[in-house]
Amino acid sequence: MLWAGLVLFYGIVKGFRDVVKKKALTKNTVMEVLFVYTFLTFLFCIPEAPAAFKGFPPKFFFLIAIKSFVIFIAWICSFKALDNIPISLYGVLDLSRILFSTAFGIFVLKEKGSIYSTVGLLLILFGLLFLKIYPEMKKRSDTRSTYKAEKIPPIYVWMVLASCICNAISGCLDKIYMRDINSSQLQFWYMLYLVVFYGLYFIVRRIKISSSVWKNGWIWLLSFLFFIADKALFIANSYTDSKVIIMTLLKQSACIISIVCGKFIFKEKNIGYKIFCAGIILVGLVISMIGQ
Known part of the structure; x- marks a missing residue:
């Protein structure tokens, strides 16, 4: 069950990472933060270079490039969409990654x-959906006479869905790749390719990076x-008994961290129903672990 603990750790760190990301974006643009934190994460991987080269199967130079390109597309889509649609709508659409990941686990990896896990999945979905939909429903009920539906360009909805599909594909590839390579090899080459892809993107689009971005401490954090969370996730994938279905559910622990940080760091209001939703999600996580 060590792999489950590692994935739970990933989910918790991811929750804190989202908070830090929000802080980082207050000082620099989305693309600046995206490129620089990818580059800095690769620097953290450099000490693992000897292990990354040792016994590395040549075919994985191409295979890992595919995974990196998938994530490159996923991050571009998610950041662009989040910058142009309401966060509540983004949250609801982002839930589809659970369904995509579960589908890949069942039909590609032949997991059962x-x-x-089924009951846990349903509870987590219910908790997340209620968390995202309830505030919008309340808003509509309180403004029946003046509320106007927001017009969302379909392209941004498709971007969120594309991001979810790409993340699900990446998770499936991780499980397949870890049968033949170790976590150091996957993380080193994966991050190197991401730096290359984003570097080329900046060159082609002629995007300039301000010097202030390197002084943004939130990006370094x-x-x-990101480095330690991905390390834990890759190690978890190396366990033969680990399942993408269960890992997908455990990753939702990030939502609980976001709720707590929203209360105590960003001083958000109406926290009561969020705590209720967090309780449902927590119960779903516990139930999904039973029998594993």
């Missing part, structure tokens, strides 16, 4: 979900959190 237990009754516990974000990079470190």
Whole structure:
């Protein structure tokens, strides 16, 4: 069950990482933060270079490039969409990654979900959906006479869905790749390719990076959190008994961290229903672990 603990750790760190990301974006643009934290994360991977080269199967130079390109597309889509649509709508659409990841686990990796994981999945989905939909429903009920539906360009909805599909594909590839390579090899080459892809993107689009971005301490912290979280996730994938279905559910622990940080760091209001939703999600996580 060590792999489950590692994935739970990933989910918790991811929750804190989202908070740090929000802090980082208050000082620099989306693309600046995206490129620099990817580059800094790669620097954290450099000490693993000897292990990354040793016994590395040549075919994985191409295979990992595919994974990196998938994530490159996913991050571009998610950041662009989040910058142009309401966060509540983005949150609801982002839930589809659970369904995509579960589908890949069942139909590609031939994993079998237990009754516990099924019940856990349903509870997590209910908790997340209620968390995102309830505030919007309340808003509509309180402004029946003046509320006007927001017009969302379909392209941004498709971007969120594309991001979810790409993340699900990446998770599936991780599980497949870790059968033949170790976590150091996957993380080193994966991050190197991402730096190359984003570097080429900046060159082609002629995007300039301000010098202030290197002084943004939140980006440095974000990079470190990203490094340790991905390390834990890749190690978890190396366990033969680990399942993408269960890992997908455990990753939702990030939502609980976001709720707590929203209360105590960003001083958000109406926290009561969020705590209720967090309780449902927590119960779903516990139930999904039973029998594993």
